[in-house]
Amino acid sequence: MTFPIDPLWAPVALRIVLGATFIVHGLPKLKSLKGTGDFLAGIGFKPGIFWAFILGATEFVGGIAILLGIGSRIASGLLIISMLIATLLKKFKWKVPFTKGNEAGWEWDLVLLGALIAVFILGSGNWSIDQMMGWIWG
Numbered sequence: 001m002t003f004p005i006d007p008l009w010a011p012v013a014l015r016i017v018l019g020a021t022f023i024v025h026g027l028p029k030l031k032s033l034k035g036t037g038d039f040l041a042g043i044g045f046k047p048g049i050f051w052a053f054i055l056g057a058t059e060f061v062g063g064i065a066i067l068l069g070i071g072s073r074i075a076s077g078l079l080i081i082s083m084l085i086a087t088l089l090k091k092f093k094w095k096v097p098f099t100k101g102n103e104a105g106w107e108w109d110l111v112l113l114g115a116l117i118a119v120f121i122l123g124s125g126n127w128s129i130d131q132m133m134g135w136i137w138g
Contacts (some may be wrong), residue, residue, distance in 0.1 A: 011118075011125025012069075018115050019067025022079060026059025043089070058082055066119060069128020071135075076119040083113040 029036045033052045040055070041048025058078050065075035090096040090106040099105040124130040 008126055011122045012127050014115055014119055014122075015066050015069055015072065015124065015128070018076075018112070018119060019063045019065075021112065022059045022063030022066065024063075026056050026061070026063055029056030030060055043093075055082060069124035069130050072124040072128065072130060073120050076116045080113065080116045080120060083109055083116060087113060 029052060033049055033056070036052035036056060037048035037050075039048070040046075040051045045051040059082065062075035062079045065071050066079075087106050087109040090109060097105050099107050129135075
C-alpha cells in the first residue's frame with residue numbers, strides 16, 4: 001500500500017511552518033533593537049544592539065529564505081546555531097525545565113532545532129526557488 005501523497009512534499013510543509021515561525025519571531029527583535037539589545041547585553045552578548053540586529057536579521061531573513069526555499073540549508077544552518085544557543089541557555093544557565101505547563105520550557109526550542117536540522121538535511125524540496133534554479137545549497 002502506498003501513501004497517496006508524495007513524501008517529497010514534506011519539506012514544503014516544514015518550510016512553510018518554520019519560515020512563518022521565524023519571520024514572526026525575528027521581526028519584533030528588529031523593531032525593538034534597543035529592548036532586544038538590552039536583554040542580550042544582560043545575558044552576556046555585548047554589544048547587545050549588535051547581537052540584537054544579528055539575531056533579528058537571522059530569524060527574519062532566514063525565515064523568509066526558508067519559506068521561499070532559497071538557500072534553505074544556509075539559513076537553517078545559521079538558525080540551528082541560534083536555537084542551539086537558546087536551548088543550552090535555557091537548560092543549563094537558567095535551569096528552565098523541559099516543560100512548564102502553560103509556559104514555555106525548552107521543549108519548543110528543541111522542536112524548532114529538530115525541524116531546522118531536518119530542513120538542513122532535506123534541503124528546500126519541491127516548490128522552492130532552489131529547485132527551480134538547480135542550486136545544491138537549497
